Amino acid sequence: MSADLIDKVLNGDPRSIARAITTVENGVDGSVELMKAIFSKTGKALVIGITGAPGAGKSSLVDKLALHYKNHGERVGIICVDPTSPFSGGAILGDRIRMATLGLDKNVFIRSMATRGNLGGLSRATVDAVSILDAAGFDKVIVETVGVGQDEVEIVKAADVSVVVLVPGMGDDIQAIKAGIMEIGDVFVINKADREGVLRTQKELEALLSLAHRPDFWNPPIVKTIATENKGIEDLSTAIESYRAFQSEGEASLTRRQAIARWRLTELLRERLLRNILSRNGTEDTLDRLALEIAEKRTDVYTAAEELLKTQL
């Protein structure tokens, strides 16, 4: 990563930003230098994490929220985490369609993070990409997740404000997910609020929220939106701002940032340790051989792991 490219990133050049994100996505050596170089320029953007069940209309909501910010003269970056899509082709096409809607200019940047190699590191790469957009001077960085899994929950938790999107009248599985992501929501959205069952979903949500005990005593607001009709977006922006204001007052903010830092550090360690061992001469061959032995039931995975650790460490 040349100093010139880093300068261009800091000046907000879209192509350089895209290259920088590819660098952290691939986890190549230049990424360490890059992340260290931009570090001092981060911390200004408001990072908004948005998650929720598939079909809840997150993409429309994110697009409308981004447009809202853009119309208020702010620069907005969007990172879309789609771990279920192993190929980036579809994601890139999707980005282009969304770029066309959002307006192709320097004030909006959108990027999907789809690939995850056998080293893991999607969470790490996503949070690094957020830092890049932050350093590049975007006022708001929105992280949107398509999947609903542990990694995605962690990514959204790492934002300054976490928004959970629900939709009226879905099945039992949604209730299960609701319970799981309950504690991460700083703001809740009931999207598609023109649908039947809004009141019921709201009541259920209020009941669940009244049972939750947040360490910071924040009472998460519930916002109703119809993203496709651009309704409720202003309310959502206000709700997000109210949590940001609340958070910047208290001690809770440092505690939260420390927890996020600990998670980022652990994720990075996990990836580094595996990378170290896999990059050694012969490890890949040994892995292949042991995998075959396990497949043929000549050994078990635990014995194989011990053998690998013994010979390679």
Place this chain on the structure above:
Amino acid sequence: MSADLIDKVLNGDPRSIARAITTVENGVDGSVELMKAIFSKTGKALVIGITGAPGAGKSSLVDKLALHYKNHGERVGIICVDPTSPFSGGAILGDRIRMATLGLDKNVFIRSMATRGNLGGLSRATVDAVSILDAAGFDKVIVETVGVGQDEVEIVKAADVSVVVLVPGMGDDIQAIKAGIMEIGDVFVINKADREGVLRTQKELEALLSLAHRPDFWNPPIVKTIATENKGIEDLSTAIESYRAFQSEGEASLTRRQAIARWRLTELLRERLLRNILSRNGTEDTLDRLALEIAEKRTDVYTAAEELLKTQL
């Protein structure tokens, strides 16, 4: 893990099986001994992975499929992966309700895997739990995922037969997920097949499948079900059996098992390497200190990781 407990697991004692799964879930030392001891008894069960969008009715489908097998004199184990729920309380309650539906006897076992510590290892623990049920003599082991993320996709891929559940007429996000999990489905289910839009979903699915090129040239069947009315379950069971029969003929089976073994080995390594470093004296304190320094912006996560690796390795 005492030899006595291992014997009880192999004899199918439910309480011992539950204890054994807790052992692998916590990743405590006894789990290695346990997994090595049961290894030679595994490989008999048919492992069925079931995934799909939230709200698709996976739980009902799994329950009805399990009852179908039970009514045919088979013993069925169910592992429900719910990584979005950090607390097991709700999951345990859910298991009890489902146990009541399925019948409380030795022939059905159900267990939710919900927790994931900072070491990761949910995928590893889930696949270990499957091996335990296999060794305990269950004829069918069904792995059901609630979340839809990369980890969950990997877990379902590790089954002998992967079933992807869709539902008619959902939004664009579902289409995105569809594309992502397309390649993992050996059998596709359109559940809630009494709903509007079945034909459209089926046509879309067929179009997507015709574009996919499976290395084993298998043509995944599409089964329509209404799980709540117990309709289509026999067809689903036949479709699963047909893939099992197809798979056991070809070379593809060994290749698939080797790929699964390689993934399991890498996951185990990832967890072991992190555990090794975290278990060293002082690492946890160093992590806390560095996390605070990052939160206070006195250092960045990459520099911190390098410091940790330098002092602890």
